[in-house]
Every structure is written in C-alpha cells, then in structure tokens.
Amino acid sequence: MINFLVIGGGGREHALVHALSKSEIAGSVHAAPGNPGMEKAARLHPVNGLDAESILPIVKEHDIDLAVVGPEAPLAEGLADVLRAEGVMVFGPGKAGAMLEASKVHAKRFMDRHGIPTAPWDLCSTFEEAEAAINKRSAPYIVKADGLAAGKGVVVAKGAEEALSAARAMIEEGLFGESGRRVIVEDGLLGQELTVLAVTDGASYRILPPSQDHKRIFDGDEGPNTGGMGAYAPAPWADPSLMEKIKNKIIEPTLAGLRAENTPYCGVLYAGLMIGPDGEPRVIEYNVRFGDPEAQVVIPLLETDFGRLLLACCEGRLSEVPWTEPARWAANVVLASKGYPGPFEKGKLITGLDPEGLPGDGNFLVFHGGTARDGYGNIVTAGGRVLSAVGLGDTLEEAIKTAYRGASAISFEGAHYRKDIGRKAFLKGSEQEW
C-alpha cells in the first residue's frame, strides 16, 4: 500500500485527494496544508509554506511514499528534486522541467527549438524594445512578464497605450519582480482556448479529456481575468482530428524535446492552447501541474485508478497501466467571494454544504478552494475562489445542470458565480467568437 501526500490547499488539491482516497492502493492519504473539505478523505498537516523545510518532516514522520505537488511555485523552486533526493517518489517535475512554466522566455525558446506552434514573439529587456515590438503589431496586444506572477503577469490590451503602460510597469517599475523585467510581446491569437493535460512518466503519456476554463469573472467573458471560474470536460468541439493534431504537433514534440534536452519529466504537462479559425492548435502557455479548475472536472472523469496511474508514472511504467477512455462528462461552477479577483472579505459563514440539500446519486461533488474553520468549527470563506460545485453526467447538459443545482443550494454572503459555464460547448462552428 502507498502513503500519498498532496501538497497544496485549493480546489485542485481537493480533487487530487478525493481521487487518491478512492484508490485501491492507498494506504493513507495526507494533505499539507489541505483544507476543511478534505477532512474526511485525508489527514491534514498545517504548514507555514510549501517548501522543503515544511514538507520534509511530514514525509518522514508519516512514511510518505509518493508526493503530488499541486501548485507551480514549489515545483519551480525545486521541491520535487529535494524530495526525490530523500527517496520519496514525486508526481511533478523537478526544477529543470518546471522552467516550462516558470519562465515564459524559456518556454518560447523551447517551442522555437522544437518547432512547436505558438504566437510569434519578441523578447524585450528595455521599454524601447517593448515599444518597437508593440508598434509593429496590431490589437489585441499581448504583453507577458517572464517569471511566475501568480497568474497576473499577462496583459491582453485592446489598445497600444494600455500595452505600453503595462510594459513600462513591468520593465521599469519591476511590477512582477526582477525576472518580470524581461517581457515578451507576442501576436494576439484568435480562437477558442482549450486545456489539454497529459500525464507522463517522461517516456509514455496519456492525454486526459480536453477541457475549457472560463477565465473572466463575469458571464460572456466580461470583466477581469481570474484563476478560473468554471470548466467543463470533455470539450465536445475538440473532435478526434483536432486531438490528433494536438498530440502530433504539441504533446509529442514537447515530451520529445524534454527528452532530447535530458530534462526528466514525471507529472502533468498542461498545454494551454488557442485553436484558431484555421483549426490549428497553438500553445499560449505551458503549465507543469494540473490546472485549477480544470483538474476538478478532468480527474473525476478518469476511469483508471488514480493512485495506480500516479505510481506508474513515478515508476516509469505508465505504458503498462490499462487505460479506459473516460466516457462521461463533467462541469464545475466556482463560487467566489464578492470583489474577487480584487480585494474581498473573508470569514463569511457558508451554508448548504450538508449532503441532504445537495444533488445526490454520486453525480455531484463539492471541492473546497478557499475555506477555513472558524473558532466555533463552522466552515467560513477564506479565499477568492471559495468552493466549486462539480456535476457529472452521461451528457454535458446533465453535468452542467447538476453543477448548477448544487451551486444554487450553497450560499454565503456575497457569493458570485457565472451562469454561463459550458455555454461555449454548444456553439456551432459559425457561432464561435473568432
């Protein structure tokens, strides 16, 4: 039996804990720090940070065999390397592999070296360079800070003025730190965004159901970008011929490129894609971990024992694991705090989480993203993305309906959620917003 540790405390990590707690090979499941939603499925370990100093004592005390790193920051800092050196199996790449997410310049150069389609780009280290790169393009203008910026380092500007001031803030004022003083200006891509996740042991891989996130806070993709307000999977418009292109032009060349450069990679490769009006996929970004909220719809769909899948990746024998293609659908709706993604209040009492009031029959799940217990043991809000209502079904319509039935049963003061999650899935080609 395997003792698992999930590192992180959001909705993605709750989805990981949920799947591992059902694994036939799970001895125990731990989470650091985890969240109140995981209390029944895992042993929680409060930690100050997600660094080696905080995690190693847990690993040793609880005989952890396999650690899954949820968020990108500890991967970028090399947590997986430290744990592996201590003899722990880790699902998640080491520092070298994590560079695909930690440095956008690295990722762009990697794609260029390996012929992986992405938007044409310029590297700008001075404001003058950025100005020239912006002025030779047309709207939408895309300006990206190089390093990790907690999802805030990308500006999509309708006008050149906005793009120029974003570039100035990044380069001259160091808005996103020293690494963010290097900026990428790239062509704006038109099309539909698609998330494709592949789990890999470095040699073999499995592509998980393609999903679509909803990044803007309001219906109709209005308002500021967020971490993600809901997702659905599989995206029905990602037909077999598109998935074949994604496999051949993006996933395989990326993994082959990592191998050719002697970069070991065990974990998830997240390809954030734009599917253009020409039907061609191009990479917007790589991430080196499960997406959030995508993980919350993709992982519950998997038919293969999740613990066995991760173990096989860590042992370099993914190709031996029998694989059943997922056959169902999932959608999730994120309930956010009032004001998110700007400033918001915490500590609001959450009601409606008792299973009696929620859709039953195993087709509904709640994953906690930003919750805590108050001094009386009540579950209260503690983050921007508070909870996620996940519906599963034999059709996408059913999954969406179930997710919304659950979302409407849960409440807290100021709760906000989008009412149009999954709408894009039903648009015909001609109605797509190219």
Ligand code: AMP
């Ligand atoms: P990222 O933080 O890299 O995921 O970027 C945030 C969002 O910016 C993406 O989800 C896209 O919606 C948008 N974006 C980034 N790069 C481009 C691009 N080249 N063309 C159009 N949209 C983009």
Ligand code: GLY
């Ligand atoms: N949902 C986007 C991300 O996880 O980066």
